[in-house]
Amino acid sequence: MTSRTTAPTDALPDEPAREWTIAEVAQEFGVTHRTVRHYEELGLISPERRGTRRVYHRRDRTRLALVLRGRRLGFPLEEISRIVNMYDEPPGEQGQLAYLLGQITDRRRDLEQRRRDIEDSLQELDELERRCRRDLSALEPASP
Amino acid sequence: MTSRTTAPTDALPDEPAREWTIAEVAQEFGVTHRTVRHYEELGLISPERRGTRRVYHRRDRTRLALVLRGRRLGFPLEEISRIVNMYDEPPGEQGQLAYLLGQITDRRRDLEQRRRDIEDSLQELDELERRCRRDLSALEPASP
DNA sequence: CCTTACGTTGACGTCAACGTCAACCGTTCC
DNA sequence: GGAACGGTTGACGTTGACGTCAACGTAAGG
Incomplete structure (x- = not known):
């Protein structure tokens, strides 16, 4: 409740290895599922595939947060890609x-x-x- | 010589009412003439018309500087338009x-x-x- | 078993911000 | 006076960042 969109920068120790659906991450980060998939097409995030479904982990959320911060700052996604890839x-x-x-x-x-x-x-x-x-x-x- | 592209934020008192051509402003601000014209189409700058030619004054340069700063910050031009129009x-x-x-x-x-x-x-x-x-x-x- | 909800894959559409190209006009300078 | 130079107007092309739509899969619930 700290921010308007639930501020998903968490790392709660009580949830050892939570997983998220695309709808969850999209809603929590305030973007559409199309945007999330677009970022995947560009290699910005690469969620697990369970069968045909996408399964998002904390790692994906961390990267998505970085991407969206870059976006708020007006960086092109290609540049953002290089930046986030610098980190891991x-x-x-x-x-x-x-x-x-x-x-x-x-x-x-x-x-x-x-x-x-x-x-x-x-x-x-x-x-x-x-x-x-x-x-x-x-x-x-x-x-x- | 303070910046890479000649930093045209000047207001030299010795030049009372200088005028500039499109080529000059474009080069000094590090953009193409197409960009300058595009900004004019959007109403971001409105240079004088002498016959068919455009004549730029300090006012236009001031606005252009504001526009480009907004662009560096990643604002859409439409929003920039509202911002610069707030000022005068x-x-x-x-x-x-x-x-x-x-x-x-x-x-x-x-x-x-x-x-x-x-x-x-x-x-x-x-x-x-x-x-x-x-x-x-x-x-x-x-x-x- | 059928609906409902959620998810997936193309594929085409759109909008902003210019790039590019053609065709043309007016000075200027030799 | 004609060639070069700089400027002007369309108009179409392009790129990035998604939106939108159709068609389909699948797991859950009644």
């Missing part, structure tokens, strides 16, 4: 690791730029609000 | 102002959510980098 690759050899470090640097630069953009936007919003309130109080000096 | 509307009457204040609140909420997402992402990147460097130093204890 095996340690790898030195070339891989150096490459990964480079990717990390790039991503950090990008995110820091975005943060600056956001700070600037917020500041300008503050300014605009001040002007707005000033104009408003100029219209009616006493609140009716 | 006339003061308006009390209903308008109240509405505007509501919009400001909404935008702020959105931006703050994004900022949280970015902070989280940056933290996780830090973690990943630490793991990465640890793995790397485990491979070659002395740098060759």
Whole structure:
């Protein structure tokens, strides 16, 4: 009940190995089942197949949360794919690791730029609000 | 020379009323002329028309900068349109102002959510980098 | 056994944000 | 004066991120 859509970032120790259907994850994350399947087509998540049905585990939910955060930030899904795959690759050899470090640097630069953009936007919003309130109080000096 | 694409946020006092061609603004802002025209079709900028040619003024550059910042943040252009139009509307009457204040609140909420997402992402990147460097130093204890 | 609910696979549709191309116009410069 | 250059207007193409629809499978409940 902490957030509007049930905030499924949980890892409750009492549920040892829960499983979820597509309808459950879709609803909990506030997306359609089509979106979930689309992400699977792009390799962003790969749920277990039990017969023909998809079975989602905590791992899938973790990845989906990462994907949706990337989406909120406006990243294209292909880039998101590379990002989430950075996180659960095996340690790898030195070339891989150096490459990964480079990717990390790039991503950090990008995110820091975005943060600056956001700070600037917020500041300008503050300014605009001040002007707005000033104009408003100029219209009616006493609140009716 | 502060940024890669000449950072055209200037307002040099020595140039009293400069004008720009589409090629100039496109190059300085790092977009194509098609993009600039597209933004005009959507009403995001409205350059002067001298005969058939477009003539851009500081006002257009200011708006374009706002638009591109919104784009970097991943906002859809339609939403960006509403945002930039918030900034240079006339003061308006009390209903308008109240509405505007509501919009400001909404935008702020959105931006703050994004900022949280970015902070989280940056933290996780830090973690990943630490793991990465640890793995790397485990491979070659002395740098060759 | 039949319905109902949920799930699955294509496959086509859509919408935003441009890219690309053709055809054309107006200066300018040799 | 004509060729090159930059600009303009359609108009169609493309890509990403899904929406939507049809047709079908299957497990559960009455």
